[in-house]
Amino acid sequence: MSNIKPEDFFKNIISHSKEYGFIFQNSEIYDGLSAVYDYGQMGVELKKNIRDYWWKSMVQMHENIVGIDSAIFMHPTTWKASGHVDAFNDPLIDNKESKKRYRADVLIEEYISKIEDKIKKEIEKAAARFENFDRTLFCSTNGRVKEYQEKIDAINESFKSALNNNDLEEIKKIIINLEIVCPISGSRNWTDVRQFNLMFSTSMGSVSDEANTIYLRPETAQGIFVNYLNVQKTGRMKIPFGIVQTGKAFRNEIVARQFIFRMREFEQMEMQFFIKPGTEIEWYEYWKKIRLSWHLSLGLGNEKYRFHDHLKLAHYANAACDIEFEFPFGFKELEGIHSRTDFDLKQHEQFSNKKLQYFDSELNQSYVPFVIETSVGLDRLFLSVLSSAFKIEKLEEDETRTVLSLPAALAPYKAAIFPLLKKDGLPELSESIMNALKLDFNLAYDEKDTIGKRYRRQDAIGTPFCITVDHQSIEDKTVTIRDRDTMKQTRIKIDEIKTFLNQNVGIQNLLKNL
RNA sequence: GCGAAAGUAGCUCAAUUGGUAGAGCUCCAGCCUUCCAAGCUGGAGGUUGCGGGUUCGAGACCCGUCUUUCGCUCCA
Numbered sequence: 382m383s384n385i386k387p388e389d390f391f392k393n394i395i396s397h398s399k400e401y402g403f404i405f406q407n408s409e410i411y412d413g414l415s416a417v418y419d420y421g422q423m424g425v426e427l428k429k430n431i432r433d434y435w436w437k438s439m440v441q442m443h444e445n446i447v448g449i450d451s452a453i454f455m456h457p458t459t460w461k462a463s464g465h466v467d468a469f470n471d472p473l474i475d476n477k478e479s480k481k482r483y484r485a486d487v488l489i490e491e492y493i494s495k496i497e498d499k500i501k502k503e504i505e506k507a508a509a510r511f512e513n514f515d516r517t518l519f520c521s522t523n524g525r526v527k528e529y530q531e532k533i534d535a536i537n538e539s540f541k542s543a544l545n546n547n548d549l550e551e552i553k554k555i556i557i558n559l560e561i562v563c564p565i566s567g568s569r570n571w572t573d574v575r576q577f578n579l580m581f582s583t584s585m586g587s588v589s590d591e592a593n594t595i596y597l598r599p600e601t602a603q604g605i606f607v608n609y610l611n612v613q614k615t616g617r618m619k620i621p622f623g624i625v626q627t628g629k630a631f632r633n634e635i636v637a638r639q640f641i642f643r644m645r646e647f648e649q650m651e652m653q654f655f656i657k658p659g660t661e662i663e664w665y666e667y668w669k670k671i672r673l674s675w676h677l678s679l680g681l682g683n684e685k686y687r688f689h690d691h692l693k694l695a696h697y698a699n700a701a702c703d704i705e706f707e708f709p710f711g712f713k714e715l716e717g718i719h720s721r722t723d724f725d726l727k728q729h730e731q732f733s734n735k736k737l738q739y740f741d742s743e744l745n746q747s748y749v750p751f752v753i754e755t756s757v758g759l760d761r762l763f764l765s766v767l768s769s770a771f772k773i774e775k776l777e778e779d780e781t782r783t784v785l786s787l788p789a790a791l792a793p794y795k796a797a798i799f800p801l802l803k804k805d806g807l808p809e810l811s812e813s814i815m816n817a818l819k820l821d822f823n824l825a826y827d828e829k830d831t832i833g834k835r836y837r838r839q840d841a842i843g844t845p846f847c848i849t850v851d852h853q854s855i856e857d858k859t860v861t862i863r864d865r866d867t868m869k870q871t872r873i874k875i876d877e878i879k880t881f882l883n884q885n886v887g888i889q890n891l892l893k894n895l
Numbered sequence: 896g897c898g899a900a901a902g903u904a905g906c907u908c909a910a911u912u913g914g915u916a917g918a919g920c921u922c923c924a925g926c927c928u929u930c931c932a933a934g935c936u937g938g939a940g941g942u943u944g945c946g947g948g949u950u951c952g953a954g955a956c957c958c959g960u961c962u963u964u965c966g967c968u969c970c971a
Contacts, residue, residue, distance in 0.1 A: 579970095780931095
């Protein structure tokens with residue numbers, strides 16, 4: 382493994398993911414859709430197991446945390462309240478020399494205000510010269526001022542109509558015609574104007590011209606905020622309490638890259654934890670600790686995680702950090718932990734005109750709770766698990782072995798069952814063992830090819846144990862069980878397989894160490 | 896978004912200055928076989944990412960386009 386270059390190592394992971402049914406490029410037969418990927422038959426199991434582990438560690442292990450599953454569609458006002466609509470609906474243009482990005486409308490408005498400054502100077506000069514200065518008369522008669530004003534009016538007219546018609550080409554033409562330069566590079570080498578929409582939109586209603594624009598949610602959090610009072614009341618929740626949910630979110634990223642690390646459609650696993658105002662720093666520190674230890678429990682290597690504190694805070698936060706993971710392409714954000722204050726609930730109070738307050742019987746008063754958010758990307762978590770589990774081992778001589786050392790509780794198959802030979806009653810015994818165990822475990826069965834190939838196939842998809850049925854099995858009701866990581870075999874009684882697997886692949890092993 | 900590289904069978908790759916698209920592995924059907932990618936026989940799998948151009952002739956040369964990877968940029 383040491384002689385593989387890092388970029389080749391990542392490429393190996395990507396092709397391994399495809400070859401063994403973990404990740405496929407979306408719409409591959411049509412050349413793919415950029416930055417969208419599908420999970421295959423192995424990937425879906427691994428992803429589901431990661432999600433289950435997260436869910437159980439949050440909901441099952443905490444009495445004061447419950448889950449919901451809110452819709453991807455939400456009332457459009459939701460996104461006005463959250464600030465997503467206003468912050469990301471601007472025409473953008475890039476300067477090719479300086480690589481700087483500007484709001485096209487701001488560039489034009491700045492240009493107009495420069496002309497207005499010139500008018501102001503003309504007026505000031507004239508006012509200093511004449512005693513009975515008539516400003517209105519001066520503006521309507523002075524040639525230079527009139528010229529400036531006409532230019533402003535002309536720009537405004539075409540600019541407004543371009544904005545109203547959403548005519549991005551026209552906006553670019555205005556910038557070119559006015560010879561607006563980049564303040565940094567001084568260059569007029571501009572890209573086309575693009576509308577940057579973070580959110581994907583669609584329309585609801587069968588008749589298109591009376592349809593409402595509906596957004597695909599860019600974060601799952603808002604589904605929790607708008608339901609927070611429903612859950613609090615119907616679940617008789619007492620502060621502090623948390624609501625979690627997992628689900629798809631959609632962001633129209635300009636640059637989406639690095640395999641499944643940054644996709645346009647991705648899955649979030651979020652918790653919003655509702656607390657008494659003034660206790661947010663305490664809870665923020667608490668959840669930082671809890672979430673880091675959750676990641677460490679996967680056993681991918683403690684040195685692969687670190688905190689990264691946000692210096693620049695979002696408009697809603699008063700403290701924020703990321704848990705970063707060392708991916709094959711470097712340390713990158715895996716989970717975000719934010720102290721979101723009462724921003725979101727207050728915004729929803731204002732926009733909905735509904736009281737979203739909690740009555741605290743200890744204080745005998747109502748307040749809008751503060752919120753601590755933990756938000757982890759399931760796809761990123763998947764990639765962290767997959768990329769640190771993937772190993773190309775050197776065995777004797779030139780032999781190599783490709784193995785996924787997945788945490789056993791997360792592996793798609795918990796065990797594989799092989800008859801050593803496809804005769805002498807071995808397949809029949811294998812199947813009866815399989816039928817008894819499949820009530821509890823997801824299992825693979827394979828009787829094709831030599832036993833060595835079958836072991837290697839299971840190594841490649843991360844199956845922790847291989848159970849082989851041989852002639853001795855028929856005589857004394859024992860089987861060999863082979864460990865994926867050590868390749869060592871031990872012989873155990875058929876009756877003991879279930880207990881053995883429970884002890885070694887059960888999710889309880891992860892949960893009890895939290 | 897800018898720059899660079901790449902795209903040939905499910906996977907990894909070959910194909911002489913432009914001259915009949917191939918190999919290994921995988922897969923499928925058998926044979927053989929008592930524990931780590933064994934052997935034998937047969938078989939399937941391709942409009943060389945897509946579209947155009949140059950040429951008697953293009954996997955190769957030119958243009959466009961799509962996708963991926965890397966660097967920069969961006970990222971509430």
